[in-house]
Amino acid sequence: MTVPPNILIADDHPLFRIALKQATKLAFNSATVDEAGAIDDMLRLMAQGPAYDLLLLDLHMPGARGFSGLIYMRGQYPEIPVVVVSGNDQDKTIAKAMNHGASGFIPKSTDLPDMAQAIKTIINGAFWVPPDFSAGHENIQDEEMSIAETVAALTPQQFRVFTLLSEGMLNKQIAYEMGVAEGTVKAHVTAILKKFGAYNRGQLIIAAQRLEADEMPE
Amino acid sequence: MTVPPNILIADDHPLFRIALKQATKLAFNSATVDEAGAIDDMLRLMAQGPAYDLLLLDLHMPGARGFSGLIYMRGQYPEIPVVVVSGNDQDKTIAKAMNHGASGFIPKSTDLPDMAQAIKTIINGAFWVPPDFSAGHENIQDEEMSIAETVAALTPQQFRVFTLLSEGMLNKQIAYEMGVAEGTVKAHVTAILKKFGAYNRGQLIIAAQRLEADEMPE
DNA sequence: CTGTGCATATTGCTTAAGAAATAGGGGGTA
DNA sequence: TACCCCCTATTTCTTAAGCAATATGCACAG
CATH class of the missing domain: 3.40.50.2300 (Response regulator)
Structure with missing residues (x-):
């Protein structure tokens, strides 16, 4: 460091x-x-x-x-x-x-x-969790881990497209947010679909939702 | 009864x-x-x-x-x-x-x-929950309740379209499952979009995911 | 210096999604 | 019976999504 x-x-x-x-x-x-x-x-x-x-x-x-x-x-x-x-x-x-x-x-x-x-x-290289934390047997499901590995392998632009797409945005809106042409976004989406092995953006959204954290009790 | x-x-x-x-x-x-x-x-x-x-x-x-x-x-x-x-x-x-x-x-x-x-x-008209169940203050979020009310107001065909759509299926696939024309499915989707106040099917999928139960710990 | 590979960006083309208008079929009610 | 409302189904038309091919730039190994 x-x-x-x-x-x-x-x-x-x-x-x-x-x-x-x-x-x-x-x-x-x-x-x-x-x-x-x-x-x-x-x-x-x-x-x-x-x-x-x-x-x-x-x-x-x-x-x-x-x-x-x-x-x-x-x-x-x-x-x-x-x-x-x-x-x-x-x-x-x-x-x-x-x-x-x-x-x-x-x-x-x-x-x-x-x-x-x-x-x-x-x-200094160690872990830290709250003192009252007690880990259960909460391992991550295989499917969620598989999704996580794919997300970790996305390129920077692909990740941005993925997150915006996951919120239900249109390619045109994503393009505006990112400052690129709509066609560029489409190409990114196609690449993302291949990495996930998905056939349409709906399946990407479903995958992305599985990585959401639970709602915060307010 | x-x-x-x-x-x-x-x-x-x-x-x-x-x-x-x-x-x-x-x-x-x-x-x-x-x-x-x-x-x-x-x-x-x-x-x-x-x-x-x-x-x-x-x-x-x-x-x-x-x-x-x-x-x-x-x-x-x-x-x-x-x-x-x-x-x-x-x-x-x-x-x-x-x-x-x-x-x-x-x-x-x-x-x-x-x-x-x-x-x-x-x-006989009463409720029953497991004896070891202890209710917390787990009220349902406003947003989830709003989604639930809309789901409850769907017509039978709309509900079927909604559930299939929520799994990432294409209109063509949904049409095949339901035995109707693709155009019919599209009309249902349009009606569902209006009920939810959504602009595209991605947002419907996001809404549907919020009604999923947590994964079963296996 | 040069070729190789990958990320990014773009265009042209095909298929899917969504809006609008229309029509048939019950289930109510006057 | 006649009327109306809503669900269902369909077609037509416009917009969005997704695929294929291609070009540029950049990092890295030879």
């Missing part, structure tokens, strides 16, 4: 980004911290920014709800540890995140000193 | 239909029992068969996994009590089934005498 560490915070809630940044500074007061409020910003920073030593990732990011963002980042940057940050602190959600390659899980209800400790622990 | 009662068992597993039938006979030895191994059979029997006093419904029926079958039946035949039968006996699943209008929930691990007692209880 670089000293001081470079850390990327990806959360759509500005106030919570501030809190996470404070926790980070508490852990490493010389840390360099970048922030992303959406998946696209995160992807851009990962590609163009410094080599990050840690990614703090919210599960409810605009552009990739659920575990797809985590899975994709683990596929693209397997050497960068990812800490999942979420308001949903059910054991099942934590277990799933860890099984999908997270190095830690920080519930949003965690207080600042514990967050700092968690960040320290993980950046 | 008619005496002897008419009971319909809908489960895709033949062996389990036998067990349910035995439980039914144990509860009412003169009961008339019909069986359906798929949603289509169930719908046909409901439409053409006798007036049933009770429906025993599995959550994993071919043609309607999850709660959509329960929701639709409650919308179409609100006077007929439905008992959900499932291998998934998590409290969350039971709570959801009850909130979606079930009169009872029988885990597949229940023994025969208890099943018979459950059936007796429910056919």
